[in-house]
């Protein structure tokens with residue numbers, strides 16, 4: 182079985198989760214930045230990870246997901262919003278919809294630190310929801326932490342065992 186672990190990450194959070202997953206699966210998988218994947222055709226299982234942007238999938242990643250069809254997929258997501266926030270479920274649903282047409286085995290998500298630079302840009306944004314996000318930074322510090330990464334390893338094992 183050919184397994185790909187691929188991710189999009191601007192500030193490193195999703196990359197950390199991707200590395201934990203890749204290490205858990207071991208030598209049987211390929212590990213690539215999403216920008217470096219030329220084709221998904223030959224893979225039997227794709228672990229695909231990205232951060233939540235604007236309550237959903239980053240635009241560049243969405244284009245790539247649109248090209249995926251009838252693939253076995255396991256998805257991992259990092260986000261700043263706390264899991265008990267009212268809009269949290271909605272943003273995960275938006276990510277799930279972007280994977281429609283594929284066989285989604287499991288979705289893993291955890292918080293990822295909102296970088297200082299990003300929080301400052303958001304604080305100065307004209308968009309009110311972005312200004313609200315800027316205030317979330319302190320709640321995201323040091324994520325993904327050890328427990329998040331342990332959970333992501335468990336997710337990887339669960340996906341492999343469920344095949």
Ligand SMILES: Cc1cc2nc3c(=O)[nH]c(=O)nc-3n(C[C@H](O)[C@H](O)[C@H](O)COP(=O)(O)O)c2cc1C
Pocket residue numbers: 189190191192193194195196231232233234235236237259260261262272292293294295296299314
């Ligand atoms: C432009 C931008 C938009 C974001 N929008 C959201 C959002 O709508 N919901 C959320 O929970 N987090 C949002 N975040 C926070 C990121 O999802 C989070 O910090 C993530 O862990 C970053 O991942 P990375 O380090 O792999 O790039 C946003 C971050 C950026 C830079």
